[in-house]
Amino acid sequence: MSKSMVARLVGGAMAVAAAFGFAASAAAQEKKIKIGVIYDLTGPLAGGGSELQYIGAKIMLDNFIKQGGVEGYKIEAVYADAQSKPDVAINEAVRLIEQEKVNMLLGFFSSAQCVPVAARVEQLKNFMWITTCISSAVLENKNLKYVFRPQASGNQFGMMTMDFVEQNAKAKFGKEPKDLRVAIVHEDGSYGVDVSKGNEAGAKKAGFNVVLKEGYSATAPDLSALVTKLKRARPDVVFHTGYNPDITLLLRQAREQGLKFQALIGHGAGYGVYEKLKEGLGNDVNYFFNTDPISIWLTNPKTLDPKLPPVIKMVGEEFDKVKPGVAIRSAHVGMAASNTYLFLTEVLPRAIKKYGGVDPDALRKAALEVDIPEGGTMLGFGAKFFGEGAPMAGQNERSFPVVIQYIDDKSYVVWPKSQAQREAVLPLPAGTTYSSK
Secondary structure: OOHHHHHHHHHHHHHHHHHHHHHHHHHHHOOEEEEEEEEOOOOHHHHHHHHHHHHHHHHHHHHHHHOOOEOOEEEEEEEEEOOOOHHHHHHHHHHHHHOOOOOEEEEOOOHHHHHHHHHHHHHOOOEEEEOOOOOHHHOOOOOOOOEEEOOOOHHHHHHHHHHHHHHHHHHHHOOOHHHOEEEEEEEOOHHHHHHHHHHHHHHHHHOOEEEEEEEEOOOOOOOHHHHHHHHHHOOOEEEEEOOOOHHHHHHHHHHHHOOOEOEEEEEOHHHHOHHHHHHHHHHHHOOOEEEEOOOOOOOOHHHOOOOHHHHHHHHHHHHHHHOOOOOOOOHHHHHHHHHHHHHHHHHHHHHHHHHOOOOHHHHHHHHHOOOEOOOOOOOOOOEOEOOOOOOOOOEEOOOOOEEEEEEOOEEEEEEOOOOOOOOOOOOOOOOOOOEOO
């Protein structure tokens, strides 16, 4: 064989090898996880907190995209608008899975959407990571395999606020729990119903006198009849679960009709968006309470994993670019950012390294192995998910909400004591709009 022929054969082999190497390199570079992200960007739920959740999730996803992804996998986020409608949320979830070929779904603000979407995603054997919606009905006794929620559940919200009032009944209201008159009012969707069940269970445990328990449609154009019932019931404390604008409508009509009480305690959603509350109610929002996972900007950095405070700082700086001049950074932003971060730092790398990729089963196995102690997330709580066969399979058993109070355009954690920044102002100070003093 001539030298020239050998050279040609060697050269050809090298070219083939180079081509294969380039192809292999390109394939390696093309590894990615495609994440479908669904929030309400239009409709009433957008202003009630969903848009803020979207911002928090996007800040975190963008941050990891800029870093080049996770464990050699690039991240591609595909966003969809649920338009504040359950049927649209279901259709968008199916579209993202079947047409966009996403590896998983992330987000979901409304419990009314979460319940049917989770069932559909499970049916399609895709992976769903819930950052927000709280209804127990999403997971309770469903034994879902591919749906996980690091967020606290609705009954925890309802129980937490009742415990807060029970522990303060004598000292703040001057009454034994059995003599305290409480009203439980709520929007009648999955979210409101679930929280109200927690309220009712907590009230029974505390021995409160429940003088009214009533649901209403969040889209009702008039809530004056409910206000009339509240006036007749004469509650000391009103426990309210709603979105917005229904919160504003109820309280404006309460002001007009002269409803009085000693405390108002909200449960997330619309009560977590201070700017909207202030816009609709002005200074009347002063001294109102909200129950939610703690704002990441209110957690005590000394109790957190040392790697988290710099991440919290980054989220705050990026949010300020999007929404400059906001008096109180909503807990909704940090909630979505923290729960998205948990997926990107705990579930995704484990699925890739230990289970070989980002298919639903790999993600599921990785999620079930998450074991983070208290202080290991930006929301202060830890993370460990109930497994198959548990009544709340897929729920984070270490999550919990806190009670915050709005005072002079600032928010303070007031319960539980382990997280409290200051004493709660109870009852409403004399001279304030709704005060019965």
